[in-house]
Amino acid sequence: xxxxxxxxxxxxxxxxxxxxxxxxxxxxxxxxxxxxxxxxxxxxxxxxxxxxxxxxxxxxxxxxxxxxxxxxxxxxxxxxxxxxxxxxxxxxxxxxxxxxxxxxxxxxxxxxxxxxxxxxxxxxxxxxxxxxxxxxxxxxxxxxxxxxxxxxxxxxxxxxxxxxxxxxxxxxxxxxxxxxxxxxxxxxxxxxxxxxxxxxxxxxxxxxxxxxxxxxxxxxxxxxxxxxxxxxxxxxxxxxxxxxxxxxxxxxxxxxxxxxxxxxxxxxxxxxxxxxxxxxxxxxxxxxxxxxxxxxxxxxxxxxxxxxxxxxxxxxxxxxxxxxxxxxxxxxxxxxxxxxxxxxxxxxxxxxxxxxxxxxxxxxxxxxxxxxxxxxxxxxxxxxxxxxxxxxxxxxxxxxxxxxxxxxxxxxxxxxxxxxxxxxxxxxxxxxxxxxxxxxxxxxxxxxxxxxxxxxxxxxxxxxxxxxxxxxxxxxxxxxxxxxxxxxxxxxxxxxxxxxxxxxxxxxxxxxxxxxxxxxxxxxxxxxxxxxxxxxxxxxxxxxxxxxx
Ligand SMILES: O=P(O)(O)OC[C@H]1O[C@](O)(CO)[C@@H](O)[C@@H]1O
Numbered sequence: 001x002x003x004x005x006x007x008x009x010x011x012x013x014x015x016x017x018x019x020x021x022x023x024x025x026x027x028x029x030x031x032x033x034x035x036x037x038x039x040x041x042x043x044x045x046x047x048x049x050x051x052x053x054x055x056x057x058x059x060x061x062x063x064x065x066x067x068x069x070x071x072x073x074x075x076x077x078x079x080x081x082x083x084x085x086x087x088x089x090x091x092x093x094x095x096x097x098x099x100x101x102x103x104x105x106x107x108x109x110x111x112x113x114x115x116x117x118x119x120x121x122x123x124x125x126x127x128x129x130x131x132x133x134x135x136x137x138x139x140x141x142x143x144x145x146x147x148x149x150x151x152x153x154x155x156x157x158x159x160x161x162x163x164x165x166x167x168x169x170x171x172x173x174x175x176x177x178x179x180x181x182x183x184x185x186x187x188x189x190x191x192x193x194x195x196x197x198x199x200x201x202x203x204x205x206x207x208x209x210x211x212x213x214x215x216x217x218x219x220x221x222x223x224x225x226x227x228x229x230x231x232x233x234x235x236x237x238x239x240x241x242x243x244x245x246x247x248x249x250x251x252x253x254x255x256x257x258x259x260x261x262x263x264x265x266x267x268x269x270x271x272x273x274x275x276x277x278x279x280x281x282x283x284x285x286x287x288x289x290x291x292x293x294x295x296x297x298x299x300x301x302x303x304x305x306x307x308x309x310x311x312x313x314x315x316x317x318x319x320x321x322x323x324x325x326x327x328x329x330x331x332x333x334x335x336x337x338x339x340x341x342x343x344x345x346x347x348x349x350x351x352x353x354x355x356x357x358x359x360x361x362x363x364x365x366x367x368x369x370x371x372x373x374x375x376x377x378x379x380x381x382x383x384x385x386x387x388x389x390x391x392x393x394x395x396x397x398x399x400x401x402x403x404x405x406x407x408x409x410x411x412x413x414x415x416x417x418x419x420x421x422x423x424x425x426x427x428x429x430x431x432x433x434x435x436x437x438x439x440x441x442x443x444x445x446x447x448x449x450x451x452x453x454x455x456x457x458x459x460x461x462x463x464x465x466x467x468x469x470x471x472x473x474x475x476x477x478x479x480x481x482x483x484x485x486x487x488x489x490x491x492x493x494x495x496x497x498x499x500x501x502x503x504x505x506x507x508x509x510x511x512x513x514x515x516x517x518x519x520x521x522x523x524x525x526x527x528x529x530x531x532x533x534x535x536x537x538x539x540x541x542x543x544x545x546x547x548x549x
Pocket of ligand 1: 214
């Protein structure tokens with residue numbers, strides 16, 4: 001086992017932090033207009049390319065010196081050493097004593113990475129091969145349901161990382177998915193989710209994938225039991241459910257207990273965090289949808305960005321620079337949120353996916369050593385596909401009082417080239433980034449002939465920063481590269497802040513309390529609620545009474 005230790009100390013004690021504070025006092029008030037005016041070569045100098053992603057970082061409230069100081073901060077915080085430690089399998093997730101090796105999920109076949117005496121690359125490819133063989137059988141109508149019918153509906157049951165990645169990626173790539181198989185995703189313990197997902201399906205043609213790293217998650221297990229009941233009520237009590245259920249998990253014991261043959265289980269490893277797992281066997285539904293070759297292209301996209309992140313100097317390293325700019329706005333400008341605005345309808349769930357990735361990772365108040373962080377950490381991430389957002393919340397982005405750094409994502413080639421839709425789409429995204437950055441002054445508004453009493457209403461303050469990411473076409477490779485970009489951005493930010501981006505202790509207490517409340521809501525006898533606060537106890541009693549208990 002490779003031991004890994006950190007004694008980083010607070011980020012504010014870092015000399016680069018003090019230098020950044022002084023630098024912010026000096027240039028924080030300069031506008032993007034002024035920066036462009038002073039530096040004609042800015043767009044070229046501040047753009048870079050990584051694994052097919054072209055990134056324009058010029059519309060930021062940052063100079064070369066800002067980037068230099070941010071990179072110094074990352075160096076002082078030990079980012080290069082942490083990157084090496086992660087890729088080599090050291091147990092950098094110290095609060096759970098685990099390696100962090102999602103990058104091993106996409107190392108090409110034939111290479112090797114030995115961790116604790118095991119070649120994890122060989123294990124990864126053995127699972128990928130099993131997944132491929134299974135997917136070929138289902139897609140080739142060789143895997144038959146218990147009545148002999150081929151599979152025409154696949155329902156992934158999972159939540160958090162066992163849902164958001166699969167559903168995001170399926171929606172992103174459904175243009176190259178099998179259209180004769182219905183793909184559905186059930187996550188919420190709210191019964192509506194599973195009822196709506198199954199009510200028009202034929203159980204004889206339905207395959208459930210129960211996806212859960214732990215196989216103990218309340219929502220997933222509740223939905224899995226309900227799915228089994230639905231199947232048996234449709235096919236009769238003697239139906240062979242093994243033809244309709246497979247599992248993706250690290251927990252073979254619980255999979256067996258549920259009644260799924262472990263021959264139909266696809267494993268992964270404790271060194272894959274839930275929110276970093278979409279390219280593990282958790283992606284089985286996606287492989288069923290797009291096929292194994294396309295799935296391997298997705299892995300290649302991930303790997304290309306891994307290589308970039310691992311081997312590129314910090315000052316040309318895209319995930320590092322984007323992560324550092326996020327720290328710059330969060331801690332020196334007080335930006336509380338970060339928007340992701342994909343101008344690609346197929347990426348409709350990408351912002352939701354990034355919410356778990358970023359906020360479960362860096363929504364932390366203490367450092368990896370357990371001390372208060374002392375500065376603001378992870379921003380609130382959110383977003384919607386363009387152009388819908390323009391007719392909704394962009395008013396606030398343009399003229400509100402809150403600074404919202406934004407990422408615009410666009411693709412040069414349309415997936416669906418209908419008429420002039422795509423050119424119009426792209427004109428919109430470029431226009432939005434332009435207006436956010438450069439705005440419109442009162443003089444310019446007046447020069448347009450606007451009446452005096454409306455001038456201030458029409459002034460666009462501008463100076464609102466954004467990154468533009470332009471890719472060629474939304475392909476599995478491109479999607480993999482984008483996800484890896486944000487995975488590594490999260491690590492860069494976490495290391496600077498000194499938090500552990502790989503644990504999620506903050507979600508545990510709510511689960512425990514729900515477990516304690518459940519019997520209080522359902523027991524025949526009025527339970528003792530005195531250990532809950534009076535508000536919660538009163539609401540529980542009201543619920544019982546409204547349910548006639
Ligand atoms: O895959 P599992 O074990 O069901 O967990 C689902 C999700 O629950 C969480 O632990 C949070 O509750 C996530 O980190 C994880 O992705």
